[in-house]
Amino acid sequence: MRLVFLGAPGAGKGTQAKRLEAEKGWTVVATGDLLRAAIAQNTPLGQQAQAYIQRGELVPDPLVNQIVAERIATLESFILDGYPRNLTQAEMLESILTQPLDAVIYFEISEDALIERLGGRRVCPQCNAVYHITANPSKAGDQCEHCGATLVTREDDQPDTIRKRFQVYREQTAPLIDYYRQRGLLRTVNADASPEEVYQRLLSVL
Numbered sequence: 001m002r003l004v005f006l007g008a009p010g011a012g013k014g015t016q017a018k019r020l021e022a023e024k025g026w027t028v029v030a031t032g033d034l035l036r037a038a039i040a041q042n043t044p045l046g047q048q049a050q051a052y053i054q055r056g057e058l059v060p061d062p063l064v065n066q067i068v069a070e071r072i073a074t075l076e077s078f079i080l081d082g083y084p085r086n087l088t089q090a091e092m093l094e095s096i097l098t099q100p101l102d103a104v105i106y107f108e109i110s111e112d113a114l115i116e117r118l119g120g121r122r123v124c125p126q127c128n129a130v131y132h133i134t135a136n137p138s139k140a141g142d143q144c145e146h147c148g149a150t151l152v153t154r155e156d157d158q159p160d161t162i163r164k165r166f167q168v169y170r171e172q173t174a175p176l177i178d179y180y181r182q183r184g185l186l187r188t189v190n191a192d193a194s195p196e197e198v199y200q201r202l203l204s205v206l
Contacts, residue, residue, distance in 0.1 A: 001026050001206075002099060004080045004185075006176055007107030009156070009165045010118040011191045014130065016107070016202055017079045019195075030081040033128060034067050035059060054155055056164030058085055058172065065092045072096075086172040090179055104180040105202065107191035111166065118162050122151040136195070 003026070005013040017028045035053065038046030045067065049059045058064075068083050073096075084090040120133040124144035131138045131151060139145045156165060180186040187205040191198050 001077045001079075002097070002101045003078070004084070004093075004101060004104040004180070005082075005107065006104060006173070006180070007191060008109065008111070008114055008169050008173075009162070010114040010121070011107035011109050012117075012195065012198055013081050013107055015195055016199055017081045019199055020079060020202075024077075026077040026079050027075050028079045028081055029068065029071050029075070029083070031059075031064055031068060031083045031085075032081075034071065035064075036128075038067070056156060056161035056168070058168055061086070061088050061092070065089065068093075069096050084176065087175060087179060090176055101185055103187050103206065104176075104185045105205065106177055106180075106186055106188045107198075108188050109191040113192050114166075115162065118157050119159070121154070121157050123154055124149050125152055 001024070005017055007013050014028075014030060014032075017030070020026055021028045035046070035049045039050045039053070040046070045063055048063060052059045064083065064085070068080070069092075072078055072080075080093075084093050117132065117135070120135070122131045122133060122138070123129070124131075124147060126149040127144060127147045129138075129144050129146050130136075131144075138151060140148070142151055143149065144151060155161065177186065189198060189201045189205055193201070
């Protein structure tokens, strides 16, 4: 299965992708995680990407295209989470795929609900586990229940950065909804519900 997950920041793409990976064995390719790993390792790509992410801007297409192309080159099944983000990347993706996509899942949710979600999100800087202070709190309080590291609020979940991310999303990513709808690939999931409810809706459209 070759899938693309679309939706605004905080719509739940990553949560659902990881569950499908665990239950179906489809590899999650999350550009955000790939870029954060490059930043943590202080690679040349990471150094370039860090400045953009801190400002709430998207990393330029050539950098993202390179890292994604290398990652999916040997994969039979995958879930692209956070890529493509614009029409240029979508066209690039078509050019590098050896087999066509099976579906593009659009996680639909209101902006108000997203702001509430993002403001309460906490992540583990060591193992990348994701929590929420109300919807999915860590059993270890302010620490990760898996590895014990102190949880943090991501730079791109700060209030000012959130607003910038929404603006960029509306301008660059939202047009992909029509792009994939016209190609008969788009399937919409109402993401304004609990993770379990959203997962069952996801399974129904797959």
